[in-house]
Amino acid sequence: HLMVHGDLLHVSENVMATTNFMFGVFGSHIVLGNTSFNKFLGDIRNPLNVQKISGQRIYIKKDGVYKILSVPSYYEMGGTSTRWYYELDDDSIIVDVFVDINHAVENLRIYSVKGRAYDILITQQILTDVNEYMGDISYHVSEDKVVFNLSSDTMAFMKYPNLKYMMTIGKQAKIISESEILGVEEQHGLFVLSYEGHQEVNIKIQATFDQFEDSSLTYQQADDQGTKYFKGILKNFNLEHAKDQANMDKLNDILFWYTHNALVHYASPHGLEQYNGAAWGTRDVCQGPIELFTAANRFDIIREIILKVYKRQFLENGDFPQWFMFDKFYQIQAHESHGDIIIWPLRALGYYLQATEDFSILEEKVAFMSMTQNSFTEDHKMIEHLRKQMNTIVASFIPGTFLPRYGGGDWDDTLQPANHDLTTRMVSGWTVALLYESLSVLGNELKQAYKDLSEELLNLATNIKNDYMKYMIVDGIPAGFVVFEDDKKLSYLLHPRDQKTGLKYRLLPFIRSMISELADNEVIDDYIKLIDQVFMHPDGVRLMDTAVKYEGGKKTFFARAETAANFGREIGLQYVHAHIRYIESMAKIGMADRVYDAIYQIIPINMTEHVKNAEVRQSNMYFSSSDADFNDRYEAKRDFERVRKGDIKVKGGWRLYSSGPGIFIHQIVHHILGVGTYHQHLHLDPVIDKELDGMTFSYHFKQKNMSITYHYGPRRLTLNGLDIENIGLDNKYRKSGFLVDPTIILDQDGPIHIEVWTK
Known part of the structure; x- marks a missing residue:
């Protein structure tokens, strides 16, 4: 579980994160700000939990021997909380880790349910740098507080000399050296705490670039606070349907967690398997975050993102970097990009204007980035950026x-x-x-x-x-x-x-x-047939008709596709991001039954109900791919048809770090449930399977709460019982929804209930 907290909406360095694992890692990759350079604790690199040195670990003395707390009896996750429950023969040990969603404060609590006293050791490998073993660990102790400072020769110190971390360890804690506990030379960065005869241990970790903030939240208060925060992004999104509530609940639950996942990708770029990051990809940020905040009606944040991205446009050639860091490490960036990268800011700007009609953004002044100077230039109007961008595209x-x-x-x-x-x-x-x-x-x-x-x-x-x-x-x-x-x-x-x-x-x-x-309209049926014949598999659509041939890494046409040894992610061809865009395309042409089926091919909650050959997956995490369980690429190429037949297991790929969660949320809210903004009007354009007649959606528009009930039938729309004039927009393939004047909604004093009929 990756818990993120702080200034999540505006992408400042005041964002803190911690990653824990069910198998007894209670904290790792604890970091304030830049997730590559500013680390306090290091990363878990072994998913099998073979090595125990990294991260925060707990040992409890039982029958005269210290035993590590590893896989618990159960493991519970909230947006800002995690709990491990260890059932012993004569007691239960609970470990709580929780964070304050608003402040850079994290808490660890260990306690005996029956109030029994234990000797406890807590180990953590300290970094205050990029990786382990890169320098000395500097700290000073004052009463029960231990403050860790950066070494002056680190990258983080050069940009953030005042960055520091503090652990409040309790007055009974004893700091033990590596040599004392392990009999080894002091070289691993281990910070070991010993507690003798304790029923409960509490540790607080704080971080700051200036003065430490404090927080006194309990576990339950932190959990409630985090739940309220993540639900609040989508204004308490909720679906109800009398005959299909189980599937509605899957959507309700996954949108909560995908909101959390999307904010990690946006505000603290890193993941679980892909634990470093710290940068925005130009293509990624113009999709996931922008589509999340479009669904959330937060066009103010979208405006900020667009201006930040255009500030990275290169003065010399009008192009954009493939990726860039956005804090004081802004000079770390790619100086080249793929051919599509320059298009994404253009697309984001177009859809922003379509929703808001905010043409003032084009008169806003932002700098360019100079490739030769590796620094920002003087400011130029956005319209000048746009014209330079167009010249580069044409060239x-x-x-x-x-x-x-x-x-x-x-x-x-x-x-x-x-x-x-x-x-x-x-x-x-x-x-x-x-x-x-x-x-x-x-x-x-x-x-x-x-x-x-x-x-x-x-x-x-x-x-x-x-x-x-x-x-x-x-x-x-x-x-x-x-x-x-x-x-x-x-x-x-x-x-x-x-x-x-x-x-x-x-x-x-x-x-x-x-x-x-x-x-064109006349090719759509043929495209659908080909998609079914060539790309569709039990766990979703694949990127190509078969796997790329692998010859031990020999390159002929495509660099990574022919050299990567692992048959996963794009190499394995079921990349969930592309499947989500398939859902969007089916919504565009009005194929409601296909849309509904495709949604449940990728939601990880009880996945085997919809994908029979799926391995069990963590149900609250976005998976970047669905990978067939082949032993190697040769086997994958030879037996690829087994994937189509569904007679080989498929397992989840890398978790969390992707623009996919934000894009998925946008598909559900905008392209399927049909709630969008067009020229400041409410645009209702649902694509709902007729089996969902009577479904009710609770959401919001311009800060007004509303509920929408969907019906299958001739086009009609009512608002609080009054028929609304049938003003619609057409796309190329179908009659496309209704436009509702926002003043009609804003003039309503009480609750807003809309009923909409489409087929």
Whole structure:
């Protein structure tokens, strides 16, 4: 469990985190601010719990021997609390770890249920640096408080010289050296506390860049506070349905936890398996956090994110870094990026304007980032950033076309080109569709305020669509990639005409072309059939029709896809992020039954009820992938059809650290339950299976609580019993929802209840 607390909404360094594990790690990777450089305790690198030195461990003397508290009788997690319950023959030991959601304070409590006294040892490996064994550990003791300072030669000290951690250990605690307890030289950074004859032990850990804050919350108070906080982000989201409440509860529960997961990704970038991070990916932050806060109606925070991202635009070339740190380590960043990265800020800006009509953002002044100076420049209006961005995009087109070069890759990091020459001659069908969508949305929103720029963007979108149809659609199927050869001939990769890679289909251009409304109506049925035949598996859609061939790490076309030894994440092809976008595409075309089925293919709560070949998964964590349980990549390639048949187990991949939770929340709230904002109006556009007739959704709009009841039937909408004029928006594939004037809602004195009929 990863508990995060502090200033979670505005991305300052005043965010603290701690990670614990059921098997007896009560704290690890305790950190204030930058999750790579500012660590107090280190990381758990062995998921089998073989090594016991890292993290915070507890030993209790029983029958004259110290025994480690490892796997408990049960383990309980809340948003800001964790409890281990150890049932002994004649007693029960409870360990509580809890944090204050508002302050940089963490607590550990160990106690005997029957009030019996024990000798207790608590070990923790101190870092105050990036990794273990990098320097001396400096601390001083004053009464029952131990303050740990940074060494002056650490990266953290250079940026945060006043960063310090304090442990309040109790006046009866005794500090024991490594040599005394283990008989080894003092070199491992172990800080060992001994308590003799104690019924209860309490330890408090505080962190600060200035003055320590205190907190006196109990376990229950901290748990209640955290639950209220995470539920409050989505204003107590709740679904009810008389005949399907079990599945409604799964959604209610998972949205609480995915809110927690999404805020970790946004405010304290790191995960469990991927325990370092400390940076925003430009692509990631323009998806997960922005989509979370869109669902939450927090456009003020989205505005902040957009301005922070544009501040990272490079002065020299108008592009954006693949990733960047956002605190005082802001100079640590990538100086290159994949071909799609420059599009994501454009897309985020377009959808922000579509919701808010806040054109003042384009007059806001923000700096550029200079690649050569590695520092910020003077401020420029956002409209200047946008024009520079557009010039860079146009300059990336393959000569004679309106198709952007692949560059260093696209969303699927495993398909980075092995041959550098391909970066300038290859085009991704997915990237083209993403660019078309972004230009279309932004161009339409700028019609009134920036007419000339609007026309330029919309003309570009038209030309991109024409070239997409001309070059990317071959035999009625979107190519994964098209290579423009030197002799002006075209070759196709990840397409039935592909004679080189052994791969015939790629999922991403199918679903993104529907989301972007680039695909024509008449091809949708064929696309659906192909998705079912080629990409759909019991645990969700996969990225390609089969696994990439592996030859011991030999590279031919794609760097990571052909070199990675592990058959997981994108390599294993069921990347949950892409499955969520599949859900979005099905909602776009109005396939409510498919949407509903696809949701439960990836929710980890009681997963085997929907995915029979799934291994049990931790039910409150986002899993980045669903990985078939092959022993190696050779076996995976040979027996890949077993995945489609469902006769091999599938297990969860890396947990937590992803833009996926925020994107998932947005799909549920906006694209499925249909609650969104369009030009400051409430936009209701539900895509609800007819079996869910009568479902009620409790939510909010412009700080007003409301409930919505969904019905299957001819289009109609009532608000507190009054029929509302049927003003709708159309997308390319279906009649798309209702627009409700916000003044109608704001003028209501009491509760707001909406009933909506669609089919």
